[in-house]
Amino acid sequence: MGITRESYCSWCFEYASHELHEPRKLRRHLYQCKRCGNFTVKCRYCRNMARSLPNDWQERQASQGRFKNMKMKWNHELCAEHDGTIASFAHLSDT
Numbered sequence: 440m441g442i443t444r445e446s447y448c449s450w451c452f453e454y455a456s457h458e459l460h461e462p463r464k465l466r467r468h469l470y471q472c473k474r475c476g477n478f479t480v481k482c483r484y485c486r487n488m489a490r491s492l493p494n495d496w497q498e499r500q501a502s503q504g505r506f507k508n509m510k511m512k513w514n515h516e517l518c519a520e521h522d523g524t525i526a527s528f529a530h531l532s533d534t
Contacts, residue, residue: 482518
């Protein structure tokens with residue numbers, strides 16, 4: 440598709456390019472991180488990317504139960520910074 444956005448990824452915690460994978464009308468667009476390959480969606484509060492599907496979700500889907508598949512398909516509302524997973528993307532490398 441060729442449309443990309445530059446922002447932090449909540450999967451790999453790196454500032455990376457995210458390519459539009461699936462444009463959507465009613466839900467947030469689905470992107471794919473070019474660094475880790477996992478799927479992302481835009482955070483509800485900032486320009487960073489929240490976790491969506493893991494890059495191997497189709498293989499996992501066949502081997503896991505129904506409820507685990509539902510959980511795996513769940514798009515996170517917030518990026519890792521806003522859900523409290525990390526304090527700040529910009530300060531991850533600080534010692």
